[in-house]
Amino acid sequence: MTIKRKRKTTSIINNTLKDKAEFIILVGSETGTTIRFATAFKNELIKANKAVFITELNRYSSYKNAKNIIIFTATYGDGNAPANAQNFIKLIHLIEPKRNLNYSVIGFGSKQYPAFCQFAILVHASLQIHPKFTPEMPLFKIDEQNLSSFENWKNEWGNLNNINLDINLTDLLEKEEETIFKIINNSKLNIDNTFLIRLKPTNKVKFTSGDLLAITTKGEEKKRLYSVAKIDNTLVLSVKKHDLGICSNYLHKLSKTDVIKGTIQENKKFHFPKKIKDVILIANGTGIAPFLGMIQKNKKARIHLFWGGKTKKSLELYDKHIISALENKTLTSFHIAYSQDQQTYIQKTLESQTVLVSNTLRRNGAILICGSLSMQFGVEKVIAKIASQELNLTIEELKNNKQIRTDCY
Ligand SMILES: Cc1cc2nc3c(=O)[nH]c(=O)nc-3n(C[C@H](O)[C@H](O)[C@H](O)COP(=O)(O)OP(=O)(O)OC[C@H]3O[C@@H](n4cnc5c(N)ncnc54)[C@H](O)[C@@H]3O)c2cc1C
Known part of the structure; x- marks a missing residue:
């Protein structure tokens, strides 16, 4: 409804x-x-x-x-x-x-x-x-x-x-269209207190990977936003459960028979770029959510995914999606950095891929970044250095022509 x-x-x-x-x-x-x-x-x-x-x-x-x-x-x-x-x-x-x-x-x-x-x-x-x-x-x-x-x-x-x-x-007050969603699946918490929840809208509603789902829990005025992956016409969210977090705990407790209300917010600036052949996706933690949808769908692009997590066990929540995209060749390469297991961050991994980054930008490709703001700043520093040395471009120029798109929080 x-x-x-x-x-x-x-x-x-x-x-x-x-x-x-x-x-x-x-x-x-x-x-x-x-x-x-x-x-x-x-x-x-x-x-x-x-x-x-x-x-x-x-x-x-x-x-x-x-x-x-x-x-x-x-x-x-x-x-x-x-x-x-x-x-x-x-x-x-x-x-x-x-x-x-x-x-x-x-x-x-x-x-x-x-x-x-x-x-x-x-x-x-x-x-x-x-x-x-x-x-x-x-x-x-x-x-x-x-x-x-x-x-x-x-x-x-x-x-x-x-x-x-x-x-x-x-x-x-913002008067937006509210949709009711059925819970299709709610995973167990992984080692980082993160879970995947899959929702199905109970009526026809337009959305795509990169859009946001706004949820206002009962008795609250403040809405919480979650990045959406569209997989088989369902929404998949990757949610970090905060100890005292109102909405993340509410979502974590939901089970298959439950329904929830939410509003899909179109987030055009973070949609997968159309007609672009080379795309680098960079995320840490829950920021991988929209990319789980993007890596399954866009068969015509060469997609390289970079992801930073804490430990090897952190990846278990997502590996099914990544393996199937690699097997179906919708994902060209996957690069990981584990901050706890390897003492390294995703920006370091990116730094070791200068040729990939500069070639992607030179071919008018795009780089999408999703996850924590601190990761975004680190990654942008690396891209800025590569872009200025190899292409004589600034990060602002790359953002203005939409070659860099961010959705960090
Ligand atoms: C554009 C955008 C996209 C986002 N996408 C995602 C996503 O894909 N996945 C995701 O997990 N999150 C995402 N977020 C963050 C999300 O919207 C919520 O902010 C997050 O889930 C926390 O909400 P909450 O209701 O659980 O916590 P809140 O109740 O809002 O609390 C926020 C923090 O404060 C702490 N806190 C609360 N009460 C207290 C207290 N009394 N004393 C001390 N500390 C307290 C909580 O532990 C929590 O860490 C996104 C945010 C934005 C802006």
């Missing part, structure tokens, strides 16, 4: 010209969520008879009548600006405001990432040193769209400006 709800629009609409507005709302958003919060805020200001103009951070300009700028921004990837905010820091140095302005910055992010609200921090700091900007409030950070934090910020801002803002908070 699928519960369908209408998606809210995330387009930016104005009914006041930029030079007439007293309040300017600037938004940096990658997925549209932050635009939803900013739009709800804008609508309340309009209800309070204020002249408001809303636009993307990249469209920052001068505003003749503005007194107050409110910035709503997400952070993307490893502390970066969302695509529609990438030029803002440059623009604030190029465009001189017509008069002094008060400003507030509200950052949206997730504490699951070490660079929590990093771009909002940068925006706030850049305005703080600008002589024409005065902070009205300290930087405010919101974790996982937490509605009560947003309400606190909204009330504080409303009090400071003497405006009553009556935003309907439940309208701000």
Whole structure:
């Protein structure tokens, strides 16, 4: 069964010209969520008879009548600006405001990432040193769209400006399609406290390896994300059980007769690249999940898999999938590093494969990285060195042309 709800629009609409507005709302958003919060805020200001103009951070300009700028921004990837905010820091140095302005910055992010609200921090700091900007409030950070934090910020801002803002908070929640899944299989824990769980959607729903499954357990507001492998029309997740982890323990206890609710989030940036012949997949620990699906399906590509685990026993959870891909020749090579058994890490193994890495990049191939953020940083250092020595390219250039794709947590 699928519960369908209408998606809210995330387009930016104005009914006041930029030079007439007293309040300017600037938004940096990658997925549209932050635009939803900013739009709800804008609508309340309009209800309070204020002249408001809303636009993307990249469209920052001068505003003749503005007194107050409110910035709503997400952070993307490893502390970066969302695509529609990438030029803002440059623009604030190029465009001189017509008069002094008060400003507030509200950052949206997730504490699951070490660079929590990093771009909002940068925006706030850049305005703080600008002589024409005065902070009205300290930087405010919101974790996982937490509605009560947003309400606190909204009330504080409303009090400071003497405006009553009556935003309907439940309208701000992401309304996504929820699917019910049957549990097909739930493996035993391996030596690293990790297990594989296989789920079957109870109705037709589109998903592919590299997408994410969002699960919100009963009584919780926060959703947890899991990388998906699509194998025989089922979802396979590789989950690490944390001692006090709410969702990982909930998933671990499920048995064959159980069903769960979840939302599939399309994660296009991490899909297996189409029409590309040479692909390197790099993972550590549970990060192997999406690759278990990818190595079974893409017969036309030459796929090389690198995986880092603790011990030889860690691999037992996945070896059936890897062996069958090697036997069916959908996987060209498999490279392993055991941190405990061999005292080595996957970035070291990658370093010993300079020719493979440089040839893959030279042939316009792609490298996909999934797993821990610390592994990602280590692996990117190795790739950066090879790319600069062998191809005269930077890691940023490789990321921009999608030759490097990451999904780390
Ligand atoms: C894009 C993305 C993809 C992901 N893919 C995967 C994946 O494929 N597989 C996977 O396993 N995970 C994945 N994760 C991580 C996953 O979403 C969860 O964060 C993870 O499973 C922990 O959730 P939990 O509910 O079990 O732990 P939580 O309840 O959220 O707790 C988090 C941590 O805090 C600790 N903790 C909780 N309460 C306390 C306390 N009172 N005192 C001290 N410590 C405490 C827990 O032990 C745990 O280590 C992904 C995350 C992202 C962002």
